[in-house]
Amino acid sequence: xxTTRVIDLVPHIVLIAGVLIFAYPIYVTLIGSTWDSGTIGRxxxxxxxxxxxxxxxxxxxxxxxxxxxxxxxxxxMMLNSLVMALSxxxxxxxxxxxxxxxxxxxxxxxxxxxxWLIFITxxxxxxxxxxxxxxxxxxxxxxNTYAGLAIPLIASATATLLFRQxxxxxxxxxxxxxxxxxxxxxxxxIDVVLPLSxxxxxxxxxxxxxxxxxxxxxxxxxxxxGDMETIVTGITKMIGTGESANDWHIIMATTVLAMLPPVAxxxxxxxxxxxxxxxxxx
Amino acid sequence: xxxxxxxxxxxxxxxxEAIKGIDIAIQDGEFLVLLGPSxxxxxxxxxxxxxxxxxxxxEIAIGGRVVNHLDPKDRDIAMVFQNYALYPHMTVFDxxxxxxxxxxxxKAEIRARVxxxxxxxxxxxFLDRRPSQLSGGQRQRVAMGRAIVREPAAFxxxxxxxxxxxxxxxxxxxxxxRLQDRLGITSLYVTHDQVEAMxxxxxxxxxxxxxxxxxxxxxxxxxxxxSLFVAGFIGSPPMNVLDGRIDDRGExxxxxxxxxxxxxxxxxxxxxxxxxxxxxxxxxxxxxxGFSIEIELVEALGADTVVYGRLPDGETLLVxxxxxxxxxxRDRLTVAPQDGALHLFDAVTGRRIE
Numbered sequence: 001x002x003t004t005r006v007i008d009l010v011p012h013i014v015l016i017a018g019v020l021i022f023a024y025p026i027y028v029t030l031i032g033s034t035w036d037s038g039t040i041g042r043x044x045x046x047x048x049x050x051x052x053x054x055x056x057x058x059x060x061x062x063x064x065x066x067x068x069x070x071x072x073x074x075x076x077m078m079l080n081s082l083v084m085a086l087s088x089x090x091x092x093x094x095x096x097x098x099x100x101x102x103x104x105x106x107x108x109x110x111x112x113x114x115x116w117l118i119f120i121t122x123x124x125x126x127x128x129x130x131x132x133x134x135x136x137x138x139x140x141x142x143x144n145t146y147a148g149l150a151i152p153l154i155a156s157a158t159a160t161l162l163f164r165q166x167x168x169x170x171x172x173x174x175x176x177x178x179x180x181x182x183x184x185x186x187x188x189x190i191d192v193v194l195p196l197s198x199x200x201x202x203x204x205x206x207x208x209x210x211x212x213x214x215x216x217x218x219x220x221x222x223x224x225x226g227d228m229e230t231i232v233t234g235i236t237k238m239i240g241t242g243e244s245a246n247d248w249h250i251i252m253a254t255t256v257l258a259m260l261p262p263v264a265x266x267x268x269x270x271x272x273x274x275x276x277x278x279x280x281x282x
Numbered sequence: 283x284x285x286x287x288x289x290x291x292x293x294x295x296x297x298x299e300a301i302k303g304i305d306i307a308i309q310d311g312e313f314l315v316l317l318g319p320s321x322x323x324x325x326x327x328x329x330x331x332x333x334x335x336x337x338x339x340x341e342i343a344i345g346g347r348v349v350n351h352l353d354p355k356d357r358d359i360a361m362v363f364q365n366y367a368l369y370p371h372m373t374v375f376d377x378x379x380x381x382x383x384x385x386x387x388x389k390a391e392i393r394a395r396v397x398x399x400x401x402x403x404x405x406x407x408f409l410d411r412r413p414s415q416l417s418g419g420q421r422q423r424v425a426m427g428r429a430i431v432r433e434p435a436a437f438x439x440x441x442x443x444x445x446x447x448x449x450x451x452x453x454x455x456x457x458x459x460r461l462q463d464r465l466g467i468t469s470l471y472v473t474h475d476q477v478e479a480m481x482x483x484x485x486x487x488x489x490x491x492x493x494x495x496x497x498x499x500x501x502x503x504x505x506x507x508x509s510l511f512v513a514g515f516i517g518s519p520p521m522n523v524l525d526g527r528i529d530d531r532g533e534x535x536x537x538x539x540x541x542x543x544x545x546x547x548x549x550x551x552x553x554x555x556x557x558x559x560x561x562x563x564x565x566x567x568x569x570x571x572g573f574s575i576e577i578e579l580v581e582a583l584g585a586d587t588v589v590y591g592r593l594p595d596g597e598t599l600l601v602x603x604x605x606x607x608x609x610x611x612r613d614r615l616t617v618a619p620q621d622g623a624l625h626l627f628d629a630v631t632g633r634r635i636e
Contacts, residue, residue: 173364173367177361177428183384196371
């Protein structure tokens with residue numbers, strides 16, 4: 001009796017400790033966003049909420065000048081980040097579904113060659129090919145555009161591979177039944193393959209949206225005007241280097257706001273994801 | 283409704299010839315069963331009719347129109363697959379309606395056709411369900427419903443009952459038969475189950491290694507098997523086959539062990555010819571003189587009994603007797619074939635000798 005209680009207790013303690021370690025910085029951020037910059041600047045941030053929350057968030061959102069500098073308004077940065085993250089997530093899904101569909105369902109010359117070409121790109125991280133990519137995007141005149149932000153990040157070998165593996169599990173008879181029913185390749189894709197891939201799409205969307213939202217290096221390179229600033233690069237630019245003092249209250253409010261869309265996507269899509277799993281139609 | 287003609291159809295995969303020239307004309311409304319062991323090419327032939335496999339040589343015509351180069355959808359056929367191949371994300375109604383929807387048939391007519399098919403197949407209660415919520419037999423019926431609503435020129439069945447348990451299989455077999463009688467649609471049905479073939483077929487095409495061994499009605503195939511292969515494949519338990527020789531006067535067959543079985547009619551031209559002698563177990567009966575066997579095993583099936591006997595020279599001889607067993611293992615028994623129960627096959631080619 002006693003031992004089982006101890007055994008029950010240990011994982012809980014570990015778990016709670018883990019949660020505290022992970023959650024504490026976020027809690028500090030949340031608290032920090034409700035105090036004025038003086039309090040934070042002195043290094044004496046209390047662990048309870050202050051009274052400045054509404055003002056800080058309004059200031060960050062509207063982008064009125066901080067005490068020490070001018071910032072791009074959070075609403076602009078959020079919009080830019082949202083456009084970029086959605087374009088990347090949806091673009092990646094669309095492109096990889098189409099390429100996986102081609103590789104999985106069609107027989108054409110050099111099919112496996114194409115498959116391996118896609119596969120090989122997995123081995124080159126974005127950073128390695130960033131200079132040629134920048135050159136191409138610059139030559140196309142896409143600097144400081146949404147297209148320039150999103151398109152270079154859209155191709156995805158990982159998603160293509162995942163979809164290909166899933167498509168290979170769709171029985172041949174289903175394809176043949178559809179052929180006899182009169183469905184061409186496009187109809188089969190829309191009417192059968194896509195509905196069956198719903199849960200995969202939902203799961204990938206969550207991962208890819210967060211991947212897109214958190215992009216740092218590429219947006220930093222490809223945007224130069226404040227109008228095109230994304231929130232992740234924006235936050236880092238708010239933090240001055242060296243001796244300059246920072247508007248920590250606004251930075252923290254901005255950080256909290258920056259967390260909301262990914263959290264919303266996870267929470268909303270998780271429900272969807274679980275629903276898809278429970279239906280278990282495949 | 284249409285005829286299906288298969289003219290010298292061949293199929294090769296590289297150097298391997300899977301179908302070596304099949305010829306058959308299927309009448310309007312006929313139920314043809316393609317029967318054979320795994321790998322004999324029966325499914326390939328069916329898929330060639332469906333348009334799912336290319337045709338290497340020869341012609342296939344449906345309703346008088348050569349369809350070699352038509353897509354499956356343009357061949358006016360419907361197919362029922364072994365694993366049902368229902369769209370898992372669609373309701374039963376949508377599964378049946380899908381083909382019609384693609385063909386641009388008006389909604390009201392789709393509704394009417396699906397309702398009618400659902401009524402025939404007793405699926406009315408399940409129209410809003412997903413395939414995953416149905417039993418195997420119900421899924422099979424949905425797959426048939428999908429074929430029926432199309433009102434095709436021909437039905438193609440690819441081992442549709444193999445995934446069902448024995449009881450359901452019997453039940454569905456009867457249902458398919460009733461359905462085909464009622465709709466009168468030309469049907470090609472692939473199976474390796476001889477009972478399905480015997481009960482469903484108007485004619486059976488027995489295939490082996492890509493060749494048509496025999497084409498005939500179920501009773502023809504049973505009573506006059508064209509080759510040793512057919513003789514062994516049709517009938518359960520399988521036919522006994524013994525080595526023999528026609529005697530010098532052409533009046534009887536001599537089998538090792540000294541048995542002399544008179545032929546129904548003399549065949550002097552075959553005198554001295556070595557033959558394979560086939561006798562069905564159900565055509566053997568206890569007799570005063572004949573094969574003397576030692577019983578090794580007795581299988582009581584209830585309605586009848588299968589006796590596995592050993593001949594003096596070591597060959598096994600099966601005897602099927604009506605009713606419950608009257609003999610026991612290690613008993614000795616003398617059995618003889620009934621009149622006219624002998625099948626003679628060429629010792630080399632295995633073809634039937636008339």
